Amino acid sequence: MSNDSTSFNRRTMLKSLTAGAIYSIAAPNIVQAKSSMSPADFPSISEDVSPQSLAINESFWARVAPFYDTAQGIVNLEHGYWGKMSRPVQEDFVTNTRKVNTELSYYARKHYADDQIISSNKVAAALGAKNEELVLTRNATESIHNLIRQYNALGQNDAVLYTDIDYPSFKETMQWLATSRNIEAVKVVLPAQADQKQILDTYIEAFDKHPNLKLMLLTHVSNQHGLVLPVAKISAIAKLRGIDVICDCAQSWGLLDFNINDLNVDWAGFNLHKWIGSPVGVGALYMKNGSLNKISPYPGESDPDNTKTSARVHTATVNFASILTIPAAIDFHQRIGGKNKEARLRHLRALWVNEAKKMPHIEVLGALDDESSSGMGAFRLKGKTSLQDAQALQKRLENEFGVFTVVRVGLDSGCCIRVTPQVFTSANDISQLVLALKNLA
Ligand SMILES: Cc1ncc(COP(=O)(O)O)c(C=O)c1O
Structure with a gap:
């Protein structure tokens, strides 16, 4: 979702953060497909490229993103609920x-x-x-x-x-x-x-x-x-x-x-x-x-x-x-390739988790090694484990920083915020989350 409108949102957010203002987010509005994307438009994937190399290739994923309708106005990092259909599937x-x-x-x-x-x-x-x-x-x-x-x-x-x-x-x-x-x-x-x-x-x-x-x-x-x-x-x-x-x-x-x-x-x-x-x-x-x-x-x-x-x-x-x-x-799904999708989503998690782990006020939950990790991840403010803590954090992320996530309540260690990107999520979207995490201190 790295397009002009998103960069505008980022600039607005940065300005608001500097001014100490509360960033208010408009409800997401849908950007309809101008024309349907045919399979022929799908970027080709060379057999020589490993899923790990493809995972970090932003321009490849920026060409996959238009295969999905885009909702602008908020960075949605709650894709664990259900998955967006691509345009060919929706059609x-x-x-x-x-x-x-x-x-x-x-x-x-x-x-x-x-x-x-x-x-x-x-x-x-x-x-x-x-x-x-x-x-x-x-x-x-x-x-x-x-x-x-x-x-x-x-x-x-x-x-x-x-x-x-x-x-x-x-x-x-x-x-x-x-x-x-x-x-x-x-x-x-x-x-x-x-x-x-x-x-x-x-x-x-x-x-x-x-x-x-x-x-x-x-x-x-x-x-x-x-x-x-x-x-x-x-x-x-x-x-x-x-x-x-x-x-x-x-x-x-x-x-x-x-x-x-x-x-x-x-x-x-x-x-x-x-x-x-x-x-x-x-x-x-x-x-x-x-x-x-x-x-x-x-x-x-x-x-x-x-x-x-x-x-x-x-x-x-x-x-x-x-x-x-x-x-x-x-x-x-097979056109993207199961292995490519898995590697890209893992990479997007690593982008925020690697930064969050350096922040003393954040506790990252879940995987400690690569095999235990998926694209989905979770965190909380250190020591803040109650439902009220998690709900307040989710609201701050949404209202002050323009990042939508969800509260999870099932772990014995306490409540947390779940973060789930999708294949159309860009590295820029993730940096908006990282910026928010820094500013939560
Ligand atoms: C691990 C797990 N099990 C079961 C479910 C239930 O899925 P559904 O509501 O589609 O039946 C979910 C939904 O989020 C899930 O994440």
Whole structure:
């Protein structure tokens, strides 16, 4: 978003800061596409260029940015909620909406089932899963809630495990599972800053301490501070100890580039409306072949031989157009390249985190090493851990410095501000955050 208007905002902000004035931000207004961007306009990516070199090439990313509608007036660093569709995807979605709305039930009853299979298979292929291992859902919550609720292998003295960095609703669902089966729920607290070894050691310690664990929730990328967990390693150890793993990949797919087999898990829930850039309302549930017996069919669905992943959800009427737009979203994601996207987003996090770590008044949360880091990050003012502290900080960033972020409340170490750039975020946008961080002292 480094364009004339943004530089104007920066100058205004700098002037306001010098004058000690409060910087007031107008509500973002949308800059409509002057003309649609065709795939032919997409900057070419030479095979010789590594994702790391491309990540620091501002002019390349400045040519990717026009593929997205731009909202001016504020630097939005809260892209962890859901992902903006690129223009080609948005256009496909509009076309699909029009088609469904025109053809209505005639289309839905006669042709949607076939189109839905095409979309589902496209997701399976992109994830490296087999077609029958995947079913589309409306979001990751639907996928993970069904896995937790329909888990049927708990005995009398078993226990289930989750951690403070897991998604708040899923922690509650794990707690509900334990309460409803009258068994123990073990809550583990991960360090506020951690590397891969510390994370793994924390899980192993919990496994040692609770030999009766039967099921665990494992989050690939935390929604709190973007910490990346060593899922494959944790899962391998869990499996050896007879602990089943439900993996939450809601925030990870597209933010990180991976194949489902890299994770070594039997069950996982995904979102496409975050980092794959589909319209809102698209998630997926993965269940490895041969793993269905411990997850009962959705109430009322029949699958006596435990072979149908599709029997684990009952989604009913969906936004048909969102589902039809999946192939366009995956194509655009792959055009950027999963590895390029991951490297660029990591680079954008490093740009502010490396500066923030030098500031004595800031506490950066989450990753201590590269493997534990993603494009998402979080921080707080040192010692300011309450909800009121975090809310006041979010307001200051928005109203005084023109940077939009979000408060997260799930960590045991306290509340924080989450910072999440997107592929159309520029290094200049990040320097606006860095300037704000300096001025928070
Ligand atoms: C780690 C994680 N899990 C689950 C979810 C839930 O995603 P959704 O609301 O799309 O189901 C989110 C959303 O932010 C998330 O970050």
